[in-house]
Amino acid sequence: MNPAVGDDRRFVLTLGCPDRTGIVARISAFLAELGGWIVEAAYHADEDTGWFFTRQAIRASSVELSAYEIRERFAKVAAELGPETEWSLHDSGEPKRVVLLVSKEGHCLHDLLGRAAGGELPATITAVIGNHRDLEPVARAHGVAFHHVPFPAAGTDDDARVEARTAAFARIREIVDAHDPHAVVLARFMQVLPPELCEHWTGRAINIHHSFLPSFVGARPYHQAFARGVKLIGATCHYVTGELDAGPIIEQDVTRIDHSDTVPDMVRQGRDIEKLVLARGLRWHLEDRVLVHGRKTVVFS
Template sequence: MSNPAPADDRRYVLSLGTPDRTGIVARISTFLAEVGGSIVEAAYHADPDSGWFFTRQAVRASSVSLSLGELRERFAEVAAELGPETEWTLADSGERKRVVLLVSKEAHCLHDLLGRAAGGELPAEICAVIGNHPDLADVTRAHGIDFHYVSFPKDPAERGPAFEQVRKLVDAHDPHAVVLARFMQVLPEELCAHWAGRAINIHHSFLPSFVGARPYHQAFARGVKLIGATCHYVTAELDAGPIIEQDVIRVDHSYEVRDMVRQGRDIEKLVLSRGLRWHLEDRILVHGRKTVVFS
């Protein structure tokens, strides 16, 4: 667990997954020691179910004599030794990540993310906000951020061009994260594939309960005693992508649906902002349908 790095605390962050075998930690840590890397965070996970090994290591950038490019080149050799299935990234916490938000009419997640970005809590620049309604244009622009309104036809079968327009607006920023901040539109399969591993959604229920539309109405009808929210990567199967973070809040018989909606907002904001920060800090490794989160 750690804060976005201040300027004097730049880090190189290595994330890696590979089939488990003896000596991986030794190989990686020896490499990091050889380049002078002073480790400030290290986390490991050996998954007995899949037989894979995952790690995230952060070294103080100033302790390493190589450039990021050189470091990547050198580490590629280590990764090659670990085998062809090895997946890894080497990120520079000094690089400001780019984020694009997709919104609809609900303002609370947008307000929350804009406030956190302004306050320096998110290690990212919000490049643009795209809405299928114009309602949230003003608050976005008050933060000096571009807002694009894309009109969506009522008939789902005719939404292809609108989604195409969204794709272009998003891709213009080549973002590290595309956040569906209560966007309320189901992404077409090709966009799910195109933004795989970068598109993050907030669903307003404790998945897998209450998939799909109007989850608070479903929760009310079932009489549950807690409501929740789930932040997950978007995949083609609705609300079934790898879960990043979840949380719940207590309700009781006195809560009408509108009370659940209000209470739920607080959880949605928290869960989405946590999940997005972990994504931007390279703390999440996806394997199959599940996530390893080195929070």
């Protein structure tokens, strides 16, 4: 997608800090001084952690400064709000980039490429990396570079396998970092990221897990769901952390099944939920709507 232009261009401010009185007044006074026209404003005061969160979208055309200049000025305001304050200001006119990691299952890739083609994704998909070549044609058909990084076959973790795997992830890191992406999406990638990559891409690596977490962590969640006899199956979009399937949840949804649904039926119906949940989660991430705090997220959707 082309970055936002004209009257659709926004400056998006996000901020998290310890809660106290006067924060909203301080920030809105700052924005008013700039003449900033606020088109979206959301707040959340978390009583549990005593933390305050906000996201504000300002019509770019209403302010005479650049994003850089606003950042410079706002830094002083942020400093007043305490040393723990975390904030960012993004110009929706600056394009964002996404890199996708895939394996053989193509439904999430097809879905995201279709959305990108329809101008629905506020970012450009700059590369697709697959540990198999199955999805190369569809990526290329959409004009997106495809990189094949083979992984050793599953098996006992002998030295050679560990080494090959380490090399493959090093190669992936190299390709991904060359794009400096705003999101690294594990679109049914099926390989567990090593701890150092979880760390390196903190807050940018997004996974879609095919269960309603925390149920059915790990492998073959639809088989687990079938065995337990649940009446709904789900999917979870979350940030990747060092602990498997335990990162901050961005979005979840479910769909109804019944006794007549076999595991393949669940797989098929689950795909629709996976696609929706990942697309929503990724969109919110790219629009700076997701603020992470500890193990949880605030989503100003």
